[in-house]
Each structure stands twice: as C-alpha cells, then as structure tokens.
Amino acid sequence: MINHYPLWKYALILIVLGVGTLYALPNLFGEDPAVQVSASRASINDNLRDRMVGELANEEIEIKESEVSDRLLIRLHSEEDQLKALEVIENALDRQYVTALNLAPATPEWLTFIRALPMYLGLDLRGGVHFLMEVDLAGAVRQAEQSYAGDLRTLLRENKIRQRSILSRSSGGFVIRFQDADNRDRAYELIRARNPELEVTSTDAAEEPVLEVLLGEDARREIESFAVQQNITTLRNRVNELGVAEPVIQRQGGDRIVVQLPGVQDTVRAKEILGATATLEFRMVHEESAGSLASGELPGTGKRYEDRSGVPIILQRNVMLTGEYITDAASGIEQQTGSPAVFITLDGKGARLFSERTRDRIGQTMAVVYIEHKSFTEIVDGERVRQKEIVEEVINTAVIRDQLGKRFQITGLGNTEEARDLALLLRAGALAAPIDIIEERTVGPSLGQANIDQGFRSVVIGFLLVLVLMAIRYRVFGMVANLALTFNLVLVIALLSLLQATLTLPGIAGIVLTVGMAVDANVLIFERIREEIRNGNTPQASIHSGYEKAFSTIADANITTLIAAVLLFGFGTGPIKGFAITLSLGIITSMFTAIMFTRALINLIYGGRRLKTLSIGGQQGRIDGRPA
Structure with missing residues (x-):
C-alpha cells in the first residue's frame, strides 16, 4: 500500500493538534477590568487584601476575585466598578503604594497551572499609553562638569x-582663576596627570592666569550614552510597579526613549511613576549625633535624616559619593559571616574618589541615602492637582572596615530580600539625567477593541472565502485542506501563546498572509494529483506522486519566504517584527498541516482501497482514472 502512514505518525499528529488546541484555549476567555496595588518598599500580603476587600464592601462594590503575589490584584465585573474601586483604594492607602488600572487575563486556573497563557496584545489592539521621552543630555553633561569642578577644588586644596x-x-x-601663573602652571600639570579625559588649556584672561577645562569628546559621548542606557534600565524597573505585560522600552535616536504600556488605562499614574527622578548619596554618620538628637539642636556640619523605620539619624553635610559612579550592584552572601551583602562596582573615577575619601575613615559608619523627587495627584476642592515632594531616607548604614575602591560590599542588612532591594536601588534606582515627556498618546480600550474586531473580521472573511473556494474547486480534497487550514490557525495562536509573543495589527496581517500561503501548498499538491490522473495514472499512484513531486516546490517557496521573514525580524523594528514573527510561525505550521496533516487524512479516506474515481474536482466534480 503506497498511501499508508505508520501508527507513530498518526499519534504524532494527534499529539501536536491536541497540545496546540490546549494552549490556544486561553485566548478565548478575554480579560477582566482590574485594580492592582504594588509597592517598592511596603509589604503586599493577605492583611492588605482583606483590608481593601473590606473597604470595597463598605462602598457596596462587588469584586470578582482578588489575588496576592508580588502585587495585589482585584478583579471587577465592569469598567464602572473598576473606576469606583480605584478611587476607594487610593483614598485608603498612603503614597508608598502604587495603584493602577489594568486588564487582567481571565484564564481559568487549570490552564494557568500548565502555563497555558493567552498571547500578549500590542498597544494597537489592547489599548494603553505611548510616551516619547527626551533625555536631557546637556543636563547630564552639566552634572558631570559640576562633579569634576568639585573634585578639582578638593584636589587643588589637598596639593x-x-x-x-x-x-x-x-x-x-568651567574656568579656574588663579592668583599667579606659578599656581596655574602647577595646577595644569596636576590636572592633566590625574584627569586625562579632560581638555585643559592654559591662558591669560584680563591679565589673570586661568585654566579653561572642558570634557573631552570621548568622555562626553560616554556620559551621554550612559545617561540614556541608565535611564532605560531605571524606567524598566519602574514599569514593573505597573505590572505591565510586555512593555516596550527602547532607545530611539541619540537622546530619546520610547515607552509603550499596553493595557494601562491610567495615564496620569503612569506619568507619575515614569517621570519621578531619584539620586543616591553616600554620607558619613555624624560622630557627635547622639547628644544632638537628645537636645534637638543640630551641629553645623550635620543634617537630620530618618531611616525606613522612621528612626532619626544625623549625617555629615558633605557628600562622599553619589550613585552616578555605580556601574553594577549585585546581592549575595558575605563569605566570612554568611550574612546578606550587596557587592558594588564603581567606574574608574568613582573608585579613585571613594578610595581617597574612605582612607582616613576606617572604623567609622557610612550611610546610603535614597533621595526621590515624586509627583503625585491630589483631589483639592474636587479638582485633580499635581503636587511634588522630595523623599529622603537612609536605606542602609554600615561600618567601613577597609579602604574602599572600585569594588566593595555593604553588609549589616537584615535579610537577603533587603539586600536584593538595595542592589536594585543602587543599580537602577536613579535617573542619570532628567527626562521630559515630549509626546503622549493614549489608545483607549474601545479603540483597541475596534482594531481587534476589524482584524478578526479580516481573518474570518479571508478564511471563509478560502474555505468556500477550496470546497467548490476540490470537493473532498478541498474539505480536507479546509480542516488543515483551521488547525493551522489554531497552531499559530498556540505558538504565539507559548512564546508569550505580542500580537499587533501587522501580526494579524501576517496571519492573513499565512492563510493564503497554507492554501497555496495544497493547491500545488491537488493540481499535481489532477495532472497525474489526466496522464492516465491510477488514483492511488496519482495521490502518491502528487505529494512527492509537489513537495520540493512547496519547500523551496516556503524556505525563501522564511528567509525573508527572518531578515525582517533581524533588521526591522516594532510592527515589522510583529509581522515577521507571525509570518515565520505560519510558514512552519503550514508545512506541517498542509503536507503531513492532509496526507494523513487522505490516507485514512482513500488509502488501502481500490479506487476508480477521486473527488478532487474537475468535470462533474471528479476525474476518472483506471482502477488500481
């Protein structure tokens, strides 16, 4: 029997189709309007959930479900209840919590248990917010120049x-003015030796000896590049507070960052989180602070702070180092004591400064101060008013055991979670340069739903037209191709869900194109079978020859298209990548369904039988052939 599959091939096809159907299912359940609560330094637990559920019950707002993980998610029955719940929760919590409107997948628990999750929808389908942010590179350079100016002032005084x-x-x-040429010349040699990245020019201005100091071109480019990359890292960590699935945060040009947050409905809250600026400072604890705290009088060189528990502490006014010099921070375990620690890496300049400033302070206590400039919205006389505040808190104190340099560690932390949080703050807690939102675009859920509906209609209409055409032209073979086409769409959706890829409008265009390409393979096979029958071959031999001889043509066409899709994905951005992903997946699945799946069905229908005719279209719906 030439048209027969071994049992293992049928088993393989059934397994692939079963798994594909299972992992495509989550996309049928939609999303629930939800309010989520997260916090960077406050606890999210069952007590918080019970309190919020109680607050909503008092306002007669019925919730659908509540979940606690690294955030609190409260699902509601309607968007109207969602907006009411947000107002109630915001009034019940202080500003250390972050609340946001979102859309949460309504996938059943038994599917999420096997990691069957819906695919992500892009901004054009799901709705959300789009920001184009401009990094103040000139501000970053000015900050660096001010830092250099302070360092040089100290260097000259020490020498x-x-x-x-x-x-x-x-x-x-900046310009350094001197009393005489001798001091200027000594300073010139010293600065060039210590800071080769600076361009120093010795000159006389108004009969006064001066040095003109500029950042070198390489140093300037490095500062600008670091500012943009550090801001991208910081924004990614802040977006995590919003719990956004598949956010897009990427560089655009030299000084701009694109941020897209699908599913986020609260634009104001997103701007508050993304636009906050923060800095880090290392300061020494004031050695005479105990008496000052008791008397309430601060020493002239001291400044009062509080730690995260609200305990007051007095630190030196002079800043030892700021977080701009940190290139990396990782949490771990200190080998000797086994206690949690954070391992810090500084850049070259920061290492030199820190080494000089800790050399004479061994045995003294140093503090890490986290300073954040926050914007928030309050309701004043029934109107939303934008307010700003500066939060300064000591997040860690530790005794300096050795002279510190490029790499050092901070100990004295309570637990590994605290060490991990501190590493995160040190690594990406501060924006390296100010950012301005120069473009803001909101895609409402209704518009996103309209795009989904239009895209769905385009797929359905194209799909139905192909089904009708194939059924009329190829009869039984056409119905087999239609069934294969249906499973092809199921497998594409399943793969998008398994990969947790993001579907966009161009992605839907890729799926529509895949429908046409999948049918094209079957058309080639069926026309080859009809040609073999017209040449006088038996139906069984025609089926075998049709699949065998058409395979090379189909493979060549699909491979060349797949190469083009891979190139589109490699060199394209944004929507082009979405189109390339769905097209690539569609090519792979269509090769399976259009060849292996249809051949298996045809073998089941016609294999092992003595045939006089095949229902494959032609005059009077069939083409006659000699008996097998």
Whole structure:
C-alpha cells in the first residue's frame, strides 16, 4: 500500500493538534477590568487584601476575585466598578503604594497551572499609553562638569595650590582663576596627570592666569550614552510597579526613549511613576549625633535624616559619593559571616574618589541615602492637582572596615530580600539625567477593541472565502485542506501563546498572509494529483506522486519566504517584527498541516482501497482514472 502512514505518525499528529488546541484555549476567555496595588518598599500580603476587600464592601462594590503575589490584584465585573474601586483604594492607602488600572487575563486556573497563557496584545489592539521621552543630555553633561569642578577644588586644596574661583561657562566646561601663573602652571600639570579625559588649556584672561577645562569628546559621548542606557534600565524597573505585560522600552535616536504600556488605562499614574527622578548619596554618620538628637539642636556640619523605620539619624553635610559612579550592584552572601551583602562596582573615577575619601575613615559608619523627587495627584476642592515632594531616607548604614575602591560590599542588612532591594536601588534606582515627556498618546480600550474586531473580521472573511473556494474547486480534497487550514490557525495562536509573543495589527496581517500561503501548498499538491490522473495514472499512484513531486516546490517557496521573514525580524523594528514573527510561525505550521496533516487524512479516506474515481474536482466534480 503506497498511501499508508505508520501508527507513530498518526499519534504524532494527534499529539501536536491536541497540545496546540490546549494552549490556544486561553485566548478565548478575554480579560477582566482590574485594580492592582504594588509597592517598592511596603509589604503586599493577605492583611492588605482583606483590608481593601473590606473597604470595597463598605462602598457596596462587588469584586470578582482578588489575588496576592508580588502585587495585589482585584478583579471587577465592569469598567464602572473598576473606576469606583480605584478611587476607594487610593483614598485608603498612603503614597508608598502604587495603584493602577489594568486588564487582567481571565484564564481559568487549570490552564494557568500548565502555563497555558493567552498571547500578549500590542498597544494597537489592547489599548494603553505611548510616551516619547527626551533625555536631557546637556543636563547630564552639566552634572558631570559640576562633579569634576568639585573634585578639582578638593584636589587643588589637598596639593596646596591656591585658586581664586572655579566658574562654570554657559558654553560648557568651567574656568579656574588663579592668583599667579606659578599656581596655574602647577595646577595644569596636576590636572592633566590625574584627569586625562579632560581638555585643559592654559591662558591669560584680563591679565589673570586661568585654566579653561572642558570634557573631552570621548568622555562626553560616554556620559551621554550612559545617561540614556541608565535611564532605560531605571524606567524598566519602574514599569514593573505597573505590572505591565510586555512593555516596550527602547532607545530611539541619540537622546530619546520610547515607552509603550499596553493595557494601562491610567495615564496620569503612569506619568507619575515614569517621570519621578531619584539620586543616591553616600554620607558619613555624624560622630557627635547622639547628644544632638537628645537636645534637638543640630551641629553645623550635620543634617537630620530618618531611616525606613522612621528612626532619626544625623549625617555629615558633605557628600562622599553619589550613585552616578555605580556601574553594577549585585546581592549575595558575605563569605566570612554568611550574612546578606550587596557587592558594588564603581567606574574608574568613582573608585579613585571613594578610595581617597574612605582612607582616613576606617572604623567609622557610612550611610546610603535614597533621595526621590515624586509627583503625585491630589483631589483639592474636587479638582485633580499635581503636587511634588522630595523623599529622603537612609536605606542602609554600615561600618567601613577597609579602604574602599572600585569594588566593595555593604553588609549589616537584615535579610537577603533587603539586600536584593538595595542592589536594585543602587543599580537602577536613579535617573542619570532628567527626562521630559515630549509626546503622549493614549489608545483607549474601545479603540483597541475596534482594531481587534476589524482584524478578526479580516481573518474570518479571508478564511471563509478560502474555505468556500477550496470546497467548490476540490470537493473532498478541498474539505480536507479546509480542516488543515483551521488547525493551522489554531497552531499559530498556540505558538504565539507559548512564546508569550505580542500580537499587533501587522501580526494579524501576517496571519492573513499565512492563510493564503497554507492554501497555496495544497493547491500545488491537488493540481499535481489532477495532472497525474489526466496522464492516465491510477488514483492511488496519482495521490502518491502528487505529494512527492509537489513537495520540493512547496519547500523551496516556503524556505525563501522564511528567509525573508527572518531578515525582517533581524533588521526591522516594532510592527515589522510583529509581522515577521507571525509570518515565520505560519510558514512552519503550514508545512506541517498542509503536507503531513492532509496526507494523513487522505490516507485514512482513500488509502488501502481500490479506487476508480477521486473527488478532487474537475468535470462533474471528479476525474476518472483506471482502477488500481
């Protein structure tokens, strides 16, 4: 029997189709309007959930379900209840919690248990917010120049070189004025030796010896690149507070960052979180602070702070180091004591500064201060008013055991979770440069749903037209192709869900194109079978020859298209990638369904039988052939 499959091939096909159907199922259940609560330094637990559920019950707002993980998610029955619940929850919580509107997948628990999750929908389908942010690179360079100016002032003082003033220039860089040419010349040699990245020019201005100092071109480019990359890292961590699935955060050009948050409905809250600026400072604990706290009088060199527990502490006013010099921070375990620790890596300049400033402070206590500039919205006289506040808190204190340099560790932390949080703050807690939102675009859920409906209609209409055409032209073989086409769509959706890929409108276009390509393979096979029958071959031999001889043509066409899709994915961005992903997956699945699946069905229908005719279209719906 030439048209026969071994049992293992039928088993393989059934397994693939069964698994594909199972993992495509989650996309049928839709999403629930939800309010989520997250916190960077507060606890999310069952007590918080019970309190929020109680607050909503008092306002007669019925909830669908509540979940606690790293965030609190409260599902509601309607968007109207969602908006009411947000207002109630915001009024019940303080500002250390972050609340946001979102859409949560309504996938049943038994599917999520086997990691069967719906595919992500892009901004154009799900709705959400789009921000185009501009990084103030000039501000980043100015901050670096101010830091250099302070460092050089200290360097000259330590080497007993007298200078009158250090003044910034509006055109960039700064000018150091000296009392005489001898001090200027000594400073010139010292600065060039210690800071080769600076461009130093010795000159006389108004009969006064001066040094003009500029950042070198390489140093400037490095500062600008670091500012953009550090801001991207920081924004990613802040987006995690919103719990957004598949956010898009990427660089655009030299100084801009694109942020897309699918599913986020609260634009104001998103702007508050993304636009917050923060800095880190290392300060020494004031050694005479105990008496000052008791008397309430601060020493002239001290400044009062509080730790995260609200305990007051007095630190030195002079800043030892800021977080801009940190290139990496990782949590771990200190080998000698086995206690949690954070391992810090500084850049070259930061390492030199820290080494100099900790050399004479061994045995003293150092503190890490986290300073955040927050924006928030309050209801004042019935209107939403934007407010700003500065939060300064000591997140860690530790004793300096050795002179610190490029790499050092911070110990004295309570647990590994605290160490991990501190590493996160040190690594990406601060924006390296100010950012401005220069473009804001909101895609409402209704518009996103309209796009989904239109895209769905395009797939359905194209799909139905193909089904009708195939059934009319190829009869039984056409119905087999239609069944294969149906499973092809199921497998594409299942793969998108398994890969947790993001479906966009161009992605839907890729699926529509896949429908046409899948049918094209079957058309080639069926036309080859009809040609073999017209040449006088038996039906069984025609089926065998049709599949065998058409395979190379189908493979060549699909491989060349797959190469084009891979190139589109590699060199394209955004929507082009979405189109390339669905097209690539569709090519792979269509090769399976259009060849292996249809051949298996045809073998089941016609294999092992003595045939006089095949229902494959033609005159009077069939083409006659000699008996097998």
